[in-house]
Amino acid sequence: MSVAFLLGAFLVVLGGICDLFGAIGLLKFPNFYVRLHAATVGTIGGAVVPLFGVSMLALGAGFPHRYAVAGASFITGVIVLLVAPAGATALAYAAHRSGVVEWKPKVDHLREARK
Template identity: 55%
Template structure:
């Protein structure tokens, strides 16, 4: 069972690395702040949370003394990042929109002021 946990955790960490590469390409290729912010959030969620979960599973498959502490730390950090990253992304987009720091010409602006 330990070998299965180890290889499943290693595969999940590898998938998270692929998402990090995809998010990095998006950060370079996307045209404006808002779309790049989306790529950064995808990189945080899929490129950090998923590898942390994989590292936790991988730790459970190891025969070391503090494997439950290590796995618990990984899972707790993944949960915190999963909750905080979208909130931070939303607040950055809202602040950029309200301060008009980013040039943006949408078809419909629900946050815009009337008049």
């Protein structure tokens, strides 16, 4: 019952809850641009946090080569931290550029700036 184990368990369970909430938000929100917000909760909260938690748990566990598991899951967490926002940015750019998403904005600064 070390500190690493407790912290890891907390992070993994918190990540699971974040993931579930992100998924529910992705299902419930009205249009694509609002859903991007839920996707942030689902990826950063639901993947990065539990991956760091897994690396903590692996440090406290007792099976062979546990440092490899810890290091690999930490690297995966960093990769997701980099890649998920960039992918969402690209998708939002494409959706705005092609105009496939139906929405009724009060003000659309991007379109005004392009004119």
